[in-house]
Amino acid sequence: MSQTIRFCLLFIGDDVARGEEEAKAVGNWVEETFQTRGWELVEKQAVPDNPPQIAETLRRWSDGRCDLLLTLGGTGFSPRASAPEATRQVIQREAPGVMECIRLWGAMQAPTLLLSRGVAGLRNRVLIVNLPFSLEEVQAALRVLMPLLPRAIAELRDEPVPSLSWEELPRELATGQEASSEDSGGETPQTVAVLETNLDDFSPEFYEPLLERLFAVGALDVYLTPIYMKKGRPATLLTVLGPQEKSETLAEVIFTETTTFGIRHTLMARYVLARRWESIETPYGPIRIKIGSWRGVERTASPEYEDVKAAAVAHNVPLKQVYHAALQAYAARQNRQGTSS
Structure with missing residues (x-):
């Protein structure tokens, strides 16, 4: 509720x-x-x-x-x-x-x-x-x-x-580890629940609070896909990914917040990168960088959106300016570490 x-x-x-x-x-x-x-x-x-x-x-x-x-x-x-x-x-x-x-x-x-x-x-x-x-x-x-x-x-x-x-707690509270430590992921696929429903009579302005509440109770991802139903009726496919043990909680939110009469539920396996977070200093203050690795090799890195957004608001600059500054600062630090090693 x-x-x-x-x-x-x-x-x-x-x-x-x-x-x-x-x-x-x-x-x-x-x-x-x-x-x-x-x-x-x-x-x-x-x-x-x-x-x-x-x-x-x-x-x-x-x-x-x-x-x-x-x-x-x-x-x-x-x-x-x-x-x-x-x-x-x-x-x-x-x-x-x-x-x-x-x-x-x-x-x-x-x-x-x-x-x-x-x-x-x-x-x-x-x-x-x-x-x-x-x-x-x-x-x-x-x-x-x-x-x-x-x-x-x-x-x-x-x-x-x-x-x-x-x-529901920040990861470092739940595990007793620092925020820069690594999340599990990698070669073993993880089982996730997939909940789907078609919505053809749901006001678009209600999607934002729906997504927020799904994430608040533990959804891993939520996305919307335009579809056409029988007789050419336009509709939206709501797809929710979440931990298997959260299936009933996610379903309750969908039933409570939407007009659907039914939800399809399946289990799927997915591969995820092992993730860790590092804080990088930028002209706009510290920004966390999320780093993804596969089999011990770094594959991708991206600034945390909420940190970027907050810094952009605080300094009254475009969000993309802070985002690129964070990426440049991280790349520069990686280059320095590579040179020193």
Whole structure:
């Protein structure tokens, strides 16, 4: 069952309150990332590093208007940074595991998260989480936090609690390995479930949330193919690939979100490249590169789309410019390593 989470964003910092450009970039990235999951932005505001003003805003926003309240900024070592102190005045119960997880695992992508003094806690039925301000740190933190939110918010609402499996967590949390380590793949084919259905009466604007929810519950790939049915009726073939054990979950989403009366289900074998991720420095900040290997030989490398998109938004440059810069930086590093060896 899909879940809409209402969220508020509070930017904290003297520069932020004056409308600094980076705040806009970070805010835009968070909004877009959450809204692609169907979550709703309720409030957004910037305040200076003033504990009474921060605390008053947190209390006001915890009156039931939202489920999640994120503060951005004011968590560092600066004498003016006061988000944690203001938050402790407001929360009724602490949620220490949230920040422990963010600092420990998020630091694999953004090491400076270890210097964040942010806290997390509950007030009424609202989860309040302090995050740092930089885009890199926010991306790393939310990569850890987002899989936990549906269960956390369901508990706060006293609703049925969705399951939380290791597969839904970032890979390095589930395996205890760093993000640069290698995923399995290679010579042994993997068994995947293939679910298909024909849709001839489904509004095109509904496909985007459908795909998002399928990926959210574990789909490996989802794609749409134009087809013609009997009597020349145009339709769309929905194809979903997923782990065999996720078949029923994926089918439930398809039945819930579409107009279909039936789904075809088959098992197929597929070969995949062994994958690993490495972070590369670019003029636009660090970008993760996904590297695919076959039988121990590197075959392909591509920048992670979400990293590229976030950097393009933050620096107000075309996405393709960041993409090519990341590829060039990776190629240059490979050439240096080849020369040194």
